[in-house]
Amino acid sequence: MSDFHEKIIDLIDSHKKISVRQKQYETAGNAFPPIEVLNELRYALRAIIKLLEQASYSHLSSDEDMDKFNASCQEASHAFRNAHHDLVDGSLIDFSMLMDNISAEYRLATVNILGQKRLEILEFINKVEESIAASRGDRTNIEPIYDEDIYGKWFDKILEYYKFVDQTALPEIIKEHEHLKQKELGENRKSRTNLIIGGIVGFLSGIAGTLLIGIFL
Known part of the structure; x- marks a missing residue:
């Protein structure tokens, strides 16, 4: 050998x-x-x-050797294609989880910061998910859907949205969440203070009323 x-x-x-x-x-x-x-x-x-x-394929002289060569090429091509599909699926899953986690933990802040863009992003995610589901339901369309739609139109958009939400919007969402939390604490303190003051005023008013009644009697 x-x-x-x-x-x-x-x-x-x-x-x-x-x-x-x-x-x-x-x-x-x-x-x-x-x-x-x-x-x-x-x-x-x-x-x-x-x-x-760098390889030379001059030794592939028999039909059997050529069949093995073609089968290996097809296998490698299929693996590359699956890797591409997994990359798209994984990116979309990660992005969907990011949006779900942010919305669950910082719901009001997310709405305030993202505004209409939040609905735009969610509609986009649903659109891609529906296309992926359609490709699995009809295997004859999997290549056109992934190649023409997802790679040709949407894959860059997935990454663009992910980068925007993770690196740009999320810090602002967290900041807004803290602001809303502090605002709520302040309002709660104010409500408690007003309640206490109201109680004191009511108590003093009651005492004053009692004293006045005693004086006039």
């Missing part, structure tokens, strides 16, 4: 090992491997792409 083939086999074995470990990690209750793992897999994939660019 040539040194070239040994190195390729080593790469294949390394991929098998990390794949097994990754699956064990996920089934142990972890939804997704750490980002560092995904980054390293991305680096490995980039190196393999370079190897493919």
Whole structure:
């Protein structure tokens, strides 16, 4: 066996090992491997792409070899496509959770700061979610929906909205929430003070009335 083939086999074995470990990690209750793992897999994939660019395929002389080659290309293409779909789905899920959490924790402040843009964002999220659901209901349309609609029109918008809400709006929402909380505390103090003063005035008025009655009697 040539040194070239040994190195390729080593790469294949390394991929098998990390794949097994990754699956064990996920089934142990972890939804997704750490980002560092995904980054390293991305680096490995980039190196393999370079190897493919340098490879010669003159040895694929038989129909069987060519069929294996085509099947591998199709498998890789399918994996890339799934990665794209997962990226869209994950981004949308993260953004939806961000909006849900903000709205639940800072509801009035969110409405005050985002205003009409909040409804615009929620309508956009619903639109993309409906398209993804439609693609799953009709697998023949999954590629046009993801490629033409989501990538062509909406993916950049998802990231744009996410960045706006997370980095620009959220600090303002938290600030507004604190302002509303302090305002409410002030109003509660004022109400309690007025209640106390009203009680004292009523008490004193009662005493004064009693004294006056005593004087005139």
